[in-house]
Amino acid sequence: MREPRERAFGALPQPYLLFLGDTTEPGYAKTAFGLRDWARDSCVGEFALAGASVSTGLPRLSPAEARLRGARSMVIGVANSGGLIPDSWIGGLVEALEAGLDLVSGMHMKLSDMPALRSAADRLGRDLIDVRTPPPGIRVGSGAKRGGKRLLTVGTDCALGKKYTALAIARAFKARGVAADFRASGQTGIMIAGGGIPMDAVVSDFIAGAAEMLSPAAAPDHWDVIEGQGSLFHPAYAAVTLGLLHGSQPDLFVVCHEPGRTTMLGHPGYTLPSIETVIEQTVALGRLTNPAIRCVGISLNTATLGSDTAAALIAAESDRLGLPVADPIRGGAAFEQLIDACLA
Amino acid sequence: MREPRERAFGALPQPYLLFLGDTTEPGYAKTAFGLRDWARDSCVGEFALAGASVSTGLPRLSPAEARLRGARSMVIGVANSGGLIPDSWIGGLVEALEAGLDLVSGMHMKLSDMPALRSAADRLGRDLIDVRTPPPGIRVGSGAKRGGKRLLTVGTDCALGKKYTALAIARAFKARGVAADFRASGQTGIMIAGGGIPMDAVVSDFIAGAAEMLSPAAAPDHWDVIEGQGSLFHPAYAAVTLGLLHGSQPDLFVVCHEPGRTTMLGHPGYTLPSIETVIEQTVALGRLTNPAIRCVGISLNTATLGSDTAAALIAAESDRLGLPVADPIRGGAAFEQLIDACLA
Numbered sequence: 276m277r278e279p280r281e282r283a284f285g286a287l288p289q290p291y292l293l294f295l296g297d298t299t300e301p302g303y304a305k306t307a308f309g310l311r312d313w314a315r316d317s318c319v320g321e322f323a324l325a326g327a328s329v330s331t332g333l334p335r336l337s338p339a340e341a342r343l344r345g346a347r348s349m350v351i352g353v354a355n356s357g358g359l360i361p362d363s364w365i366g367g368l369v370e371a372l373e374a375g376l377d378l379v380s381g382m383h384m385k386l387s388d389m390p391a392l393r394s395a396a397d398r399l400g401r402d403l404i405d406v407r408t409p410p411p412g413i414r415v416g417s418g419a420k421r422g423g424k425r426l427l428t429v430g431t432d433c434a435l436g437k438k439y440t441a442l443a444i445a446r447a448f449k450a451r452g453v454a455a456d457f458r459a460s461g462q463t464g465i466m467i468a469g470g471g472i473p474m475d476a477v478v479s480d481f482i483a484g485a486a487e488m489l490s491p492a493a494a495p496d497h498w499d500v501i502e503g504q505g506s507l508f509h510p511a512y513a514a515v516t517l518g519l520l521h522g523s524q525p526d527l528f529v530v531c532h533e534p535g536r537t538t539m540l541g542h543p544g545y546t547l548p549s550i551e552t553v554i555e556q557t558v559a560l561g562r563l564t565n566p567a568i569r570c571v572g573i574s575l576n577t578a579t580l581g582s583d584t585a586a587a588l589i590a591a592e593s594d595r596l597g598l599p600v601a602d603p604i605r606g607g608a609a610f611e612q613l614i615d616a617c618l619a
Numbered sequence: 620m621r622e623p624r625e626r627a628f629g630a631l632p633q634p635y636l637l638f639l640g641d642t643t644e645p646g647y648a649k650t651a652f653g654l655r656d657w658a659r660d661s662c663v664g665e666f667a668l669a670g671a672s673v674s675t676g677l678p679r680l681s682p683a684e685a686r687l688r689g690a691r692s693m694v695i696g697v698a699n700s701g702g703l704i705p706d707s708w709i710g711g712l713v714e715a716l717e718a719g720l721d722l723v724s725g726m727h728m729k730l731s732d733m734p735a736l737r738s739a740a741d742r743l744g745r746d747l748i749d750v751r752t753p754p755p756g757i758r759v760g761s762g763a764k765r766g767g768k769r770l771l772t773v774g775t776d777c778a779l780g781k782k783y784t785a786l787a788i789a790r791a792f793k794a795r796g797v798a799a800d801f802r803a804s805g806q807t808g809i810m811i812a813g814g815g816i817p818m819d820a821v822v823s824d825f826i827a828g829a830a831e832m833l834s835p836a837a838a839p840d841h842w843d844v845i846e847g848q849g850s851l852f853h854p855a856y857a858a859v860t861l862g863l864l865h866g867s868q869p870d871l872f873v874v875c876h877e878p879g880r881t882t883m884l885g886h887p888g889y890t891l892p893s894i895e896t897v898i899e900q901t902v903a904l905g906r907l908t909n910p911a912i913r914c915v916g917i918s919l920n921t922a923t924l925g926s927d928t929a930a931a932l933i934a935a936e937s938d939r940l941g942l943p944v945a946d947p948i949r950g951g952a953a954f955e956q957l958i959d960a961c962l963a
Binding site: 515 | 818819823827851856857865904
């Protein structure tokens with residue numbers, strides 16, 4: 276078998292064709308929707324199998340048509356329960372390889388573990404790219420200070436908006452002409468950014484080192500906006516959070532929270548920490564590698580609230596905490612104030 | 620190639636024959652000396668190649684003689700600079716496989732990556748066991764409280780006595796008739812205990828889960844004495860330390876420190892934390908999974924001090940901190956008081 280080609284992290288083959296399989300449940304197409312919303316310029320279209328009812332609204336293209344429009348890879352933009360790649364997808368995936376596209380997947384099951392895909396990729400000289408596989412060459416953390424500015428999103432829990440908050444902040448920085456990069460630390464973020472490191476798949480001795488590699492030395496006025504992982508208060512994942520915090524050496528952090536959530540996801544015996552507790556603990560631990568670390572504001576995920584309720588809550592929390600508070604997906608004046616505070 | 624046989628963790632094939640290679644530098648034989656000192660009953664003897672000048676003082680046996688005395692594996696008890704297995708060792712390692720012994724290694728280089736060993740092991744039906752490889756089946760941490768009592772050693776830094784402190788405490792518990800197990804979290808400890816999990820080699824998402832697996836539910840009066848890793852104040856390894864702390868859910872912890880060390884090993888820009896700071900931070904983070912966590916005492920590594928100086932320092936630190944302080948390797952009344960406090 277051909278050895279996997281080594282790619283620099285931050286170098287997935289773009290633009291993408293989005294693969295939707297035969298999916299009928301929109302909830303399973305979050306990756307495709309995330310790519311459409313946050314990496315629109317890197318998506319030439321979508322490709323679905325017979326029976327699919329989900330659509331991103333992008334042009335429907337065959338792999339050959341997508342290749343003609345410049346696509347370099349097809350991304351599996353859907354999951355199914357269990358994270359498996361069903362046999363019914365193989366024909367469509369091989370069609371993409373035959374059209375000259377590499378395959379990109381963030382699923383648990385590795386593309387390269389499927390013999391039909393491996394043999395087709397070998398025959399055609401194409402790459403099977405599993406973004407949950409960390410890049411080679413990760414070193415142990417140095418703890419050395421490096422150039423550039425960094426902002427990290429942290430959370431009261433998992434899965435409440437750390438990725439989208441970081442994406443929205445990086446986009447807002449760029450809209451103001453500030454040099455900024457979104458740095459992805461999980462598989463969906465990596466596909467959106469076109470690169471990054473899946474922190475939760477890194478061997479634990481190297482996690483701070485991986486975070487150092489993820490946001491390398493940069494010009495003094497350049498911002499890395501880093502997608503956080505887990506929570507310091509999560510009984511399973513706090514170690515990932517701490518390694519990412521230490522290696523990122525953030526100057527600023529934004530605490531992400533979902534109002535109404537009271538217990539840790541999947542761990543109902545664990546009470547959600549308060550925002551103040553998260554601020555205090557993040558500063559206490561983060562100052563090891565950056566003594567100047569501070570909380571610059573709060574991101575509330577108010578997706579389940581009406582807009583009046585959300586606005587009132589945002590204002591009340593900002594008063595209570597004495598910090599800018601916003602829902603980056605809603606944007607508006609509150610979010611602009613948060614960006615002002617970051618760049619002040 | 621034969622698939623590696625799955626072993627329950629905690630089940631290395633003992634007793635051991637200790638392999639010393641052609642080593643002439645005692646500093647390279649720390650693993651062999653550690654096994655002699657802490658797992659004497661599990662060692663039938665030593666086997667050295669021509670040119671070796673290092674000895675553990677155990678009977679010198681050929682692999683065939685060791686097999687006749689009950690040995691089930693030969694452990695590579697020496698390292699060399701670079702952690703490589705030199706070609707000059709291959710003949711002796713194959714001789715052990717031919718005598719019916721499995722091979723056990725804690726070196727960076729994997730036994731199974733050496734074609735000459737792999738083919739001999741396949742031919743003879745023997746196992747090549749790399750203890751730096753985590754066991755299969757590690758799950759994400761549950762955070763659920765489990766039965767039994769736990770003590771964890773933590774440190775102001777790496778490499779200052781967390782393993783030997785845990786071994787000494789487990790031995791002292793057993794000497795008093797208390798049901799106790801030493802739980803090894805690094806390669807040398809794993810060979811001494813005959814099992815364990817190499818925490819630094821576990822994928823980061825699973826580190827708390829691995830720590831839960833390392834010290835499973837036990838009878839209410841049973842103690843697991845768990846070997847700590849790294850330090851919460853180490854810029855590269857704090858994530859490993861935190862995952863082990865959360866998964867271990869310790870009731871008690873002992874802070875290990877080397878008097879005179881002022882900066883973190885390998886990171887001279889990082890000042891060593893005070894013992895009080897380590898106590899405070901360990902409680903702040905450890906109470907997530909065990910609200911009753913507390914510091915029971917301090918272990919000082921006084922190997923470089925004279926006995927009078929050491930005794931005076933131990934007494935002064937105990938007065939200053941209001942806690943039992945001892946050097947477990949020196950033992951004596953101070954150490955017995957530390958054990959009293961653990962079992963009080």
